[in-house]
Amino acid sequence: KFNGHESWIYQEQIQEVATQATQEAVLDAQFNDIEQKWKALEFTCVNYKPENLRNKEVYVLTEIDELQAALDDFLASLNNILGSRYLKMLRKRAEKLQKDVLIAQETLDDWLQVQKNWIYLENIFASQDIKTKLKEENALFENVDKQFKAIMKKTNSQKQVHRASGLLDKFREYKETLNRIQKALESYLEEKRMAFPRFYFLSNDELLEILAKSQDFDAIQRNLKKCFEAIYRLEQPEEGARSVNGMISPEGEKIPFVKGVSTKEEVELWLMKVQDQMIESLKKRMKQGKVESETQERNHWLLNQPAQVVATISNLIWTYDTEQAINSMTDDSTALSKHYNLLYESLNGLTALVRGTLTPLQHKVIVALITQDVHARDIVDALTDENVSSISEFSWQQQLRYYMDENDLIIVRQVNAKLNYGYEYLGATTRLVITNLTDRCWMTITGALNIKLGAAPAGPAGTGKTESTKDLAKALGMFCVVFNCSDQIEYKMMGRLFSGLVQQGAWACLDEFNRIDIEVLSVIAQQLLTVRQALIRRDQQFIFVNPDKPINLKEEVGVFITMNPGYAGRTELPDNLKVLFRPVSMMIPDYKLIAEIMLQAERV
Template identity: 35%
Template structure:
């Protein structure tokens, strides 16, 4: 065809070079148009040599030109020239363009078939039951998403007509693969989570018998489905089995009922022991499933209490721990004996309430004793007889008492009473500093350092009142301090600041350091936050990151013996 085209072009050149007078002749016009038509026909034939042309395209061409012949190995150029292709130049170009686009589609579909004919699921055994669980395969998901986009693009093409049925079929297949995989992982995840609860935990089975029975039915169905699906490794075949999607949806809806029953059960437990609201559901389930064994619940105590890390249990005759608690350890290994033995038998929420009551009663009893014994011996000896929290709180109680006595003496006319008390404070502080230089255990050193921190602030407050010649206990500089006092009648510790009064909560805090109290801490945080609490409102300390907003709030909590919970309130956190 190329040679013929070159010859035709040569003829056309020769014709153009003929004498101008000849151009008016009919013979010239006829020959010229014949050569031009031949050139156009040869171009069309060259285009029709494209490998993308299929039999259906020849049929379209014959239909268009109205000339029919058999397209096979015996077809000659004369047969093609009979089609008068020079009259259908645009149509030929359109058919060739369509054929090329269709060939690209054919290629995409061929690759798609190849890919999914070899794509298989990966499985891993469940750690307890060895049930084959679908393994998360990122490559599979990525290919699935890419192929779905490819099919969507094919559907928008104007040349889709011939492949419409096949593309639609693949779209349906891959859409089913996508939805079944998503549903399968959802069911699998829920089943794995609930299996360890309803099958693995005897305690919860006993407390939720009906739901456990319901889950056993689901368990049988899911295992059967998992083993059955494993027999068909190919992804498309396995997921497009008739009825599979409905089976999974049925299992999922039944699992949802079990989850709902479990959530209601957990809420009931949270109401019985409200601190359960502040731990994750996974931790709560672990606590409940081991509820009758306090030894196994111990590892969660630090999440439920401020600084109660473990409980000391009374040993039996064979030195095995019983369910009677004798005392508590803090994270710093400080040990405090309970005032009375604590019964840790029965339901977990019941005995945890017993522990909470024992903890508070113990701190309160220790405080009662320490306040009474304060004047019986020098302070540096007295503070070793009591837990760090009690020694610190009683030091603060006696500071308030002694400043009150000094004010009373000033009013009686003894002008130097406050100055003398200031000297006593400095002496006490120097004694503690001397002790810190000497040999001390880690716990005692921390205890004395914490008392020093609070003592320095107490000394500075008294020095400030002397400098400002304050002679009245109603002066704002004194009322604005956080003042602890002991009420003998109620046997309770109260914290006063301005016109607000708080009952000390007796949460066991262990032997922890306290923040250095600065004017900002004192004024902005303590006064403002306590006033808002007094008015039943909330407070919102604002400022750059790392300036101590959270730590100051936690320190105020420690000063009032309250458990402080810290939440990272991100956008993902809902009200539940």
């Protein structure tokens, strides 16, 4: 106790007590406001798939951003309070509330991860086929599914966030279980992809749609065009039959199989048989087409053969006739000129034919053949000007030449490269107008393949880098996957793509390859080096991504990259990646020549 007249003696102490009391009152007001808002904070729940009766009373969290922002604000305010030197009486309460909010944040993070995984897996395990094939994982999922739905139902009726503080351990357990299920699912999908490598070119969702509806023929047909170059639909003997006996292109061209394929097996097994029948049927039609070309009138032959047979056998005949003319040059100096005149007359016949009455399919066949034959005529014209008299001269060796070996299989040669024809069904596809630029690009690609390298066409946009690669794939009957690269590409994604390519023996054209991050490019360099070393060793199998699972290797595989140098956001390729690709510069195409040939083909 002290007399008021003596208060000046204790002025500092009085001011300190007054300031402490004032600041504590401010902090107390702030804390009470935060505590009140914390107790009032609620989850927002919505019905999950309300149109689905099975999920009529199933709820999921929504408006998460607002909730997370509120929790962040609480923590920021509590940190300010706990950082104050005037905090004494409130400290324990503030620390407890801070701990509760932090637990709520952790719980919400795990909750959202569980919800995301649950939504993904719920769609998958809704399929009876998947349930049957993944029985153990289905049992685990059903347990999590039951408990998650119960928690969400309770949350919808008691929405206060602070009530969820005891759920952290449960959600961590659910997250671990769902991750385990997803790993098992990935392993299951990998097995299916290894059984039918074209599945590597589908996303997980697309593949799961096929596997989940393996008895639904229409669902499988919808994804066929992503697995095959030109099989748009498969032909059935009759509606609802459990077998297929032919393939149909997007243009409506039909090619029957040598032998029907039953669809009663696992989907990946019968699709592999479809692939085998595609190849066998094309081999048979090629052999038959060559024989018939020697006995039938040309126009009749052209209009009654599949488009791919017309294009390929025409190249085969042109190669043979041109070599005969070259070899005759020593005895008859006009042999190539005579051959040129025959080609010129043949082209006139084709342009007259294209003006006649043709079906849309026949029109496509003839237009593609004219585009191809104009280039063949121009090659012979150049050979005549150079007075070529031996088939070993470079002017002839640099051309893409077609031969049929003793086993009636087509092989293609260019310079010192020898490539097997791929027999991928192409339908009545259009063909690229071939210019000197295209020829140079093709020579680089075939030469690179011959020494187990890739090729890297580089140049400004619109110079034909991707289209030239795709058209060479058509010329060689190869399945070519075009993959658009970006800075979002991860090395695991590329590893999966390369796994599919080497097992299928397919080509990939990686568009705008230098947009990929440098760290990912370094890993890709190692992946491609592993593939090349296996090709050089002529391995039948090799270890690639998974050290426990060797994969098959087909020597026809090819990886090509296109780049736009100097554009913004492009990466300089590391040296260990550059050496795996032969570069070729693509400049401005000959638009005048392209326009002339296109107009001639369409007879405009």
